[in-house]
Amino acid sequence: MHDAAQARLPRPRQPGPKVARHFVRGQVLDALRAALLEGELVPGEIYSGPALGERFGVSATPVREAMQQLAMEGAVECLPNRGFRVVVRTPRELAELAEVRALLEVPVMLRLARTVPPEAWESLRPAAAATGEAAASGDLAGYAEADRAFHRAVLSLSGNGQLLQVADDLHRRAQWPSAGVPRLRRADLVADAAEHSALLEALVAGEVGTVEALVREHFAGA
Known part of the structure; x- marks a missing residue:
């Protein structure tokens, strides 16, 4: 049976x-x-x-x-x-997204700059290098992914999963093109990637004042 x-x-x-x-x-x-x-x-x-x-x-x-x-x-x-x-978005909507991202990410990055040891920041070098490689190739889609991956890697050191989810969603929304705004050129991508590298060097060195100046400038140009 x-x-x-x-x-x-x-x-x-x-x-x-x-x-x-x-x-x-x-x-x-x-x-x-x-x-x-x-x-x-x-x-x-x-x-x-x-x-x-x-x-x-x-x-x-x-x-x-x-x-x-x-x-x-x-x-x-x-x-x-x-x-x-x-979706058609205006420059003002992009500016608003940049402002919200700055309000969310800048305080967290400054707190991490004061508390995270240099060896933890060293582990982010591959993520920063990936943004540089994508920028050098002029690959917009590849750079968008690498850019978000670098920011996720930084914010992941906070240990806050909800923060990662919200910040990543805002970041992706900010990356979509808008009517009347020229597409990013290779030179723009290279400059943005260089900001990531400079930020990481300041974080490794524990230079909190430099970190603050860099992250505020980074979001101001987002």
Whole structure:
């Protein structure tokens, strides 16, 4: 009886298709983020899921799923039965995001500058170097990821997971392009990456006054 009952049990479903779908959705999301940052998807324009799916060689489903994630990140808005419109933001909105980020991150960085030992800051050198490499290549999407990774690495030393989540969301929203604001040039990326390196050197040296001046300047130019 036991063997017969076992024989009637359904076989477990193979995870392959689910994993493959998740992988495709992730690839499409990365491609859409890059297209937004490179200006290939224009603020104010409407794009349909099927058309974008054809462009990327996938069905409309992973495109819609990726666009829903981008809507949560403030990059697009969903238009029922029409598609997705790239959000139009003003320079003032970007300035407001920079102000909020500064209010959140600057006090934490200054506290960490006074309390975190030099060896902990030394561990962040690969993250700072990654921003420099992405900047040198002029890769906007790659730089956006490296930039956020460096800030996450700094703030992670606070041990506050909620802070990391909020700060990362604000940072990503601040990175989306805005109408009337020129796209960042390679020289802009290199300058921004250099600020990361200078900040890290000041943190390693424990120069709190220099750290404060650098982080305030960094957010003022964000």
